[in-house]
Amino acid sequence: MSELTIPTTTLADGTPFPLLGLGTGSPKGPEGAEVVAAALREGYRLVDTAAQYGNEAAVGEGIRRSGIDPAEVLVTTKIAGGDQGREAARLGFTESLRRLGLPSVALLLIHWPNPSRGLALDTWRTLIDLKEEGLTAHIGVSNFRPEQLQELFDATGVWPEVNQIQLSPALPRQEALAFHREHGIVTEAWGPLGGREGLSEQFALHRVAEKHGVTTSQVTLRWIRDQDIVAIPRSSNPERRRQNAELDHLVLDDADRALLASLDLGEHKAWDSREHEEW
Numbered sequence: 607m608s609e610l611t612i613p614t615t616t617l618a619d620g621t622p623f624p625l626l627g628l629g630t631g632s633p634k635g636p637e638g639a640e641v642v643a644a645a646l647r648e649g650y651r652l653v654d655t656a657a658q659y660g661n662e663a664a665v666g667e668g669i670r671r672s673g674i675d676p677a678e679v680l681v682t683t684k685i686a687g688g689d690q691g692r693e694a695a696r697l698g699f700t701e702s703l704r705r706l707g708l709p710s711v712a713l714l715l716i717h718w719p720n721p722s723r724g725l726a727l728d729t730w731r732t733l734i735d736l737k738e739e740g741l742t743a744h745i746g747v748s749n750f751r752p753e754q755l756q757e758l759f760d761a762t763g764v765w766p767e768v769n770q771i772q773l774s775p776a777l778p779r780q781e782a783l784a785f786h787r788e789h790g791i792v793t794e795a796w797g798p799l800g801g802r803e804g805l806s807e808q809f810a811l812h813r814v815a816e817k818h819g820v821t822t823s824q825v826t827l828r829w830i831r832d833q834d835i836v837a838i839p840r841s842s843n844p845e846r847r848r849q850n851a852e853l854d855h856l857v858l859d860d861a862d863r864a865l866l867a868s869l870d871l872g873e874h875k876a877w878d879s880r881e882h883e884e885w
Contacts, residue, residue, distance in 0.1 A: 657683065686885070696732050712743050713768060719749065749772070772795075
């Protein structure tokens with residue numbers, strides 16, 4: 607079977623960045639390592655993990671088992687809430703590298719703003735340092751609102767290169783997207799298939815899928831890709847991973863987009879990082 611070809615978007619510095627990656631979280635251990643190894647052999651090159659997921663060691667083992675040059679694999683990991691702070695973030699990231707078994711990563715994110723701790727800005731300053739030291743090629747955040755992104759820039763003059771946010775046709779996040787585009791921030795969608803929102807059960811989505819003879823996941827991921835948004839769906843199923851990547855034959859029209867727009871639950875249904883915190 608031929609290796610998948612995954613299109614790219616462009617980070618602010620001009621670096622190509624895959625529009626589809628492998629989300630992780632579960633499974634862990636040997637099973638998780640094999641999922642990562644298989645996805646890399648299939649053609650995936652972007653792998654998303656986090657200290658909080660407890661699977662960085664499995665991701666690193668999967669890279670080694672895959673036979674793919676580790677330099678070709680774009681690993682994203684994240685600073686956990688309990689590791690926020692000027693020195694704590696550095697120590698936490700050092701531990702992430704140890705678990706991954708890698709000298710550096712492609713992308714390092716702050717996992718949640720956690721405003722009650724008041725350490726997001728100190729953590730961001732440390733990420734800037736880590737990038738300057740070559741320990742991560744790119745830096746960004748996850749689950750930050752526009753005003754929280756603005757605070758980082760106002761204090762440091764450095765915008766995050768990526769903001770990974772909850773996004774799907776049920777949560778299209780238009781205000782955040784517009785802000786990201788204005789400031790050269792790539793949007794990355796976690797939960798792109800809308801499992802938490804019950805997206806896969808929606809009649810409008812099934813209607814579009816049946817019209818094109820594709821899966822509901824393919825419709826959703828095409829909708830995301832058409833907006834130049836990176837998606838990181840999770841899947842342990844090889845056939846599903848291939849379907850998620852093979853979207854060139856699917857072209858959504860205005861009628862499809864109108865149906866998908868009807869799925870919008872409203873911004874208030876997204877997790878609000880002014881209140882939701884993860885440590």
